[in-house]
Structures are given as structure tokens and as C-alpha cells.
Amino acid sequence: MRLRTKDRLTVNPLRRLEPPARVVDWTLAAAVAILVGTGLYSLVVGDPSGAWVFDVHAIAAFALVVLLGFKLRRVASRLRPDRLTRVRLVSVLLAVTSLGALGTGLWWAFGGSVRVGPWGLLMVHMTLGVAVPVVLLWHLRHRYHSPADAPHHGRRTALQYAAVVGLSALAWRGQRAANDLLDTAGADRRFTGSREEGSGDGNAFPVTSWVADDPAPIDAEDWELRVGGLVDEPATFGLDELATDELGTDAQQRAVLDCTSGWYSDHDWQGLAVGDLLDTVGPRDSARWVQFRSVTGYRWSLPVEEARGALLATHVDGERISHDHGFPMRLVAPGRRGFQWVKWVTDVRVTRRRDVSESVAIFVSGFEE
Ligand SMILES: Nc1nc2c(c(=O)[nH]1)N[C@H]1C(S)=C(S)[C@@H](COP(=O)(O)O)O[C@H]1N2
Ligand SMILES: [Mo]
Numbered sequence: 001m002r003l004r005t006k007d008r009l010t011v012n013p014l015r016r017l018e019p020p021a022r023v024v025d026w027t028l029a030a031a032v033a034i035l036v037g038t039g040l041y042s043l044v045v046g047d048p049s050g051a052w053v054f055d056v057h058a059i060a061a062f063a064l065v066v067l068l069g070f071k072l073r074r075v076a077s078r079l080r081p082d083r084l085t086r087v088r089l090v091s092v093l094l095a096v097t098s099l100g101a102l103g104t105g106l107w108w109a110f111g112g113s114v115r116v117g118p119w120g121l122l123m124v125h126m127t128l129g130v131a132v133p134v135v136l137l138w139h140l141r142h143r144y145h146s147p148a149d150a151p152h153h154g155r156r157t158a159l160q161y162a163a164v165v166g167l168s169a170l171a172w173r174g175q176r177a178a179n180d181l182l183d184t185a186g187a188d189r190r191f192t193g194s195r196e197e198g199s200g201d202g203n204a205f206p207v208t209s210w211v212a213d214d215p216a217p218i219d220a221e222d223w224e225l226r227v228g229g230l231v232d233e234p235a236t237f238g239l240d241e242l243a244t245d246e247l248g249t250d251a252q253q254r255a256v257l258d259c260t261s262g263w264y265s266d267h268d269w270q271g272l273a274v275g276d277l278l279d280t281v282g283p284r285d286s287a288r289w290v291q292f293r294s295v296t297g298y299r300w301s302l303p304v305e306e307a308r309g310a311l312l313a314t315h316v317d318g319e320r321i322s323h324d325h326g327f328p329m330r331l332v333a334p335g336r337r338g339f340q341w342v343k344w345v346t347d348v349r350v351t352r353r354r355d356v357s358e359s360v361a362i363f364v365s366g367f368e369e
Helices: 002-011 013-017 020-044 048-078 088-110 122-145 153-182 239-244 275-280 304-308 358-364
Strands: 224-229 236-238 251-259 263-273 288-295 300-304 312-318 328-334 345-351
Touching: 002 345, 013 153, 020 048, 020 122, 048 153, 048 328, 088 122, 088 153, 224 275, 251 328, 263 275, 275 304, 275 312, 275 345, 288 304, 300 304, 300 358, 304 312, 345 358
Parallel strands: 224 345
Antiparallel strands: 224 236, 251 263, 263 312, 288 300, 288 345, 312 328
8 A cells, every 4th residue: 555655656746735535625615615705706896905806716716727637537537428327417517517617717817708699708607607616515415525534634734735725826827927928818907807998989898788778768858867865955957957057067087997797998987976966965964875776777876985986977088978888877986896887877865774675686677667
């Protein structure tokens, strides 16, 4: 036995790095949890102070490459077609979804693109990514072994762990360097992983609407902005009125719209400063949130202080905002991801508590009418 281990080690020194099977399995589960957690959380990170979330996601992905390598090599021999039981098919499905999520993620990082109907590569990646824990739980139902059964080689296993994480971080740096060297489309991504599209070029940037949000063009004559909730003087404004009113629509803001589907666009926005709007209606002391609501029911809230720095934009790079981009007014929320930049705004509501229904509304708005 000892001789065999020694033989193996001289054949391939990399194997020294391989933790015991059970440890690999549990570390795999932990890596998946970290990947899904950081992946989902990254969807709401729009400020560079949150860049670490993307870095952890990337390093965990490379750890998954190493760990999956160990795992797949170990179980590959069970994969003979004549030995495929139902339980093994679940394992195969798990391997396929994991490799799919990994592959699409790496491909994205290296600047790849793909279209599956309305979906881009990053959407395919996210779909596979959230499928992995589901299939993993299914797999664990049949193949669960308590972590307590794992052999304990404290120090050695800890070193192997450190090596896996160290290698992953190196691979991640290497990937970045290779990206720069080869100058791939993945090289000049933003910290969120998004790629630039149509910056500074008025309305000529991509249009992204959720599921069914596709209202008819709004007639400027009929449109009104209603401002209410916890304010001293609720008010309603027409478009002309806003422009000529002392409030004005000439506040300026440069901000990046960064969509979670993987593109960003940097523009000069112009419109009504939400801070000025709030000063006009007078929020009560109990006010904590400001909700921006679309004609479609789509809505999102910002804390009052943050909302003061936002803009209800009527113009982009000097052009009137087009229907697709939210005419007559769309929210510009610097440091927030694109899905929070509500288009076709008709209502601004000041509230004490955050409206939790809005995280459902962004998926179902447009179906409601
Ligand atoms: N009312 C409404 N606002 C919306 C959306 C939507 O579907 N409906 N999509 C959001 C998403 S996901 C993004 S990325 C941005 C995209 O803005 P754009 O279509 O002007 O590029 O708008 C956001 N605002
Ligand atoms: Mo988006």
C-alpha cells in the first residue's frame, strides 16, 4: 500500500496536492455555495467598492476547475455506458451543468459572445449557475456522506487547501494577464464584467427590458409625474410644466448604466434632480425611501439620501430620451445596476418602509395590465 502511494507520487507530483476524496467533495460543495452566493449578490453591486465580490467569484471558479479535475478523474471510470444507473445519470447531469456554468463563465471572461434567442452568454451562464445547486442537492440525496467521515490529516489537508486556493488565485491573475496580452474582448471589461456599448452616443445604446415590459409609446401631452406619499405637499407635474417650472430639467449627471446581462454605457444625462423635486414636495421626518414607479408597474426604491443624488432624465448626451430608453423620463441612479434605472417613470412615492413587492414587480410588470 505504502509503496503504491509512493509510486503514484513519483509519477505525478501534482497528486500530492490532491486532498482526500471526501474533503474534495465537501470543498466542491463549498465552492458551489460561494459561487452561487457571490454570483447572485454581484447582481446588485454597481459601485467599485463592491469589486471584491467579483474577484471572489472568479477565484472560486478557478478553485472549482482544480477540484472538478480531481473529482472527475476519480469517478470517470464509473462512467461506462453499461453501468449507467439513474443515480449516475444525476451525477452526469451535475457534471454537465457545472462544466457548462464554468465554461460559459470563462468564455465570457475571455470575451466570448453567444446568442440564444433573446439571451446573451451571461444569461446562459447565470441559468446554468443557478441550476448547479439544484442538481447538486439532488445528487447529494443519493450520494451523501457526512463530512465527519472524512479522514483527518489536519496539517497536510490544510496545506493542500492552501495550495488549491493559491493556484486558483494565480490562475485568475494569469487569466487577466492573458486577456490583456491577447487583447481579447474580455480585456477591457468593467469591474462588474460588463463590456462597453455605445457610450457618449445618445440613444444608440442597447435596450434591455425585463420579461414583458413593453408599453406603448407615451404621449407627452397626457403624461404626468405624480409625487406623493410621506410628503407635505403632494404634487403633479406635466412635462412642459417641469421644463419651464423653476424646478427645471437641466440638471446634469455623468453616469454609467451597467446591465446585469453584461454591457455598460457611459453617458451625460440631463433632467430633473430628484433632490430638487423632494425639496419642492417636502418629505416628512419619517421618510426613508423614495420609490420610482413606471407606467408598467415596474418599480424600484432608493434610500432618501441616495435618491437626492439621482436624476429623472429627459435627455441623454443632448438627445431627448427615446421611447425605448424610457421617454419621457427615466431614472438615472449612479452606482446602481441597470435594472434599478426605472424607465417610463410616472410616480415618485416617498415611504417609510421599503416596498418588498418591487423585487417581484420587476419580473411580472407588463403582465399585470
Ligand atoms: N419600466 C422598466 N424599466 C426598466 C426595465 C424594464 O424592463 N422596465 N429594464 C431595466 C433594465 S434590466 C436595464 S439594464 C435598464 C436598461 O435601460 P435601456 O433599455 O435604456 O438600455 O432599464 C431598466 N429599467
Ligand atoms: Mo438590465
